[in-house]
Amino acid sequence: MPSSKTVAVEPVATALSAGLWRCHGCAGVCQVPAGMERARCPRCDATIVARQVDSVGRTWAWLLAATALYLPANLLPVTATTSLAGAQVDTIFSGIVYLWEDGSWVLAIIVFIASILVPVAKLLLLSLLLISVQDGHTHRRGLRTQVYRGLEIVGRWSMLDIFVVAMLASLVQVESLAELRPGPGAMAFGAVVVLTMLATRSFDPRLIWDAPDAAAAAPLPAPSPRAAGEAR
Numbered sequence: 001m002p003s004s005k006t007v008a009v010e011p012v013a014t015a016l017s018a019g020l021w022r023c024h025g026c027a028g029v030c031q032v033p034a035g036m037e038r039a040r041c042p043r044c045d046a047t048i049v050a051r052q053v054d055s056v057g058r059t060w061a062w063l064l065a066a067t068a069l070y071l072p073a074n075l076l077p078v079t080a081t082t083s084l085a086g087a088q089v090d091t092i093f094s095g096i097v098y099l100w101e102d103g104s105w106v107l108a109i110i111v112f113i114a115s116i117l118v119p120v121a122k123l124l125l126l127s128l129l130l131i132s133v134q135d136g137h138t139h140r141r142g143l144r145t146q147v148y149r150g151l152e153i154v155g156r157w158s159m160l161d162i163f164v165v166a167m168l169a170s171l172v173q174v175e176s177l178a179e180l181r182p183g184p185g186a187m188a189f190g191a192v193v194v195l196t197m198l199a200t201r202s203f204d205p206r207l208i209w210d211a212p213d214a215a216a217a218a219p220l221p222a223p224s225p226r227a228a229g230e231a232r
Helices: 055-075 092-101 105-135 141-175 184-202 205-210 225-231
Strands: 020-022 029-031 038-040 047-049 079-083 086-090 179-182
Touching (some): 055 092, 055 105, 055 184, 092 105, 105 205, 141 184, 141 205
Antiparallel strands (some): 020 029, 038 047
16 A cells, blocks of 8 residues: 655745845845845835834724724814805715705715725725734735725825815805815814825735745645545
């Protein structure tokens, strides 16, 4: 009867294990000697590190602060308008409802996506990325990396409400039609956007690929004697 053998699969080689670091200034790949914590990029002379220092902790800090401010950002008034007809305060949601009832449903949908869905999606997706890194998940690494890149791209568009408030305030003041002032909700919402952008910036996506790949390093199971006899 043939003896069963266990075939071991070598761990997947990574750039970090090979001493290759990526420069965030010029995107060049640098060969760094072992044992060094920091180095200089030979192309642009920027300081490079293997991984961002305390990336997970700093990302959680920014993310929790943004989560704490998200509720007042949606409940407090974003604008306060004073005119001959009286005073009126509007929140983000009341502004969306007003646009919808006024017939500007396309603009209402855009504001809803940029001001409600995008911030919530960023908070949830960043939390899931952090949890997956801390738990050492190895599945769908490419998809999680693409999710992070998408968060980087759409982050700046969350400032749509702040841009609209600033433009309306300047227009109203110039035309002397009324007095429009940003409310505390606008400041809270702006802080949420900035904090989520800082959280996204603090997260190091290379940590997704640093999780131990137990599946790749695990040996193949040995065939049973019955299976070996059948194959014979």
